[in-house]
Amino acid sequence: MNISTAVFCSMLNVVIPGLGTIISAFTVWDSQTCYESESSPTAVFCLNILAGILQLLLTPLIVGYLWSVFWAILFIQLSRKWYISTLNERTPVLDRFPCSCI
Numbered sequence: 370m371n372i373s374t375a376v377f378c379s380m381l382n383v384v385i386p387g388l389g390t391i392i393s394a395f396t397v398w399d400s401q402t403c404y405e406s407e408s409s410p411t412a413v414f415c416l417n418i419l420a421g422i423l424q425l426l427l428t429p430l431i432v433g434y435l436w437s438v439f440w441a442i443l444f445i446q447l448s449r450k451w452y453i454s455t456l457n458e459r460t461p462v463l464d465r466f467p468c469s470c471i
Contacts, residue, residue, distance in 0.1 A: 393421075
């Protein structure tokens with residue numbers, strides 16, 4: 370996702386937890402998105418929708434809000450680093466992200 374979409378989805382995630390994650394799911398189908406996951410775009414889309422719904426439902430327990438803010442930060446980090454030219458050059462960058470241990 371490009372940086373402007375990442376910022377928009379991040380702001381939505383902070384204001385209404387989960388909404389930015391749900392909207393970001395639709396960027397999988399965008400022609401400008403550089404998609405390099407081993408999973409199918411449909412699987413990624415469904416997982417992002419599910420994550421957004423869970424973030425919204427878990428907001429009263431604070432867990433959903435923290436999860437949503439974490440994803441908001443991740444959106445911007447990934448969109449800024451994603452324009453590195455090749456996948457081999459991206460691997461060391463992605464290893465520094467908080468979710469890289471998953």
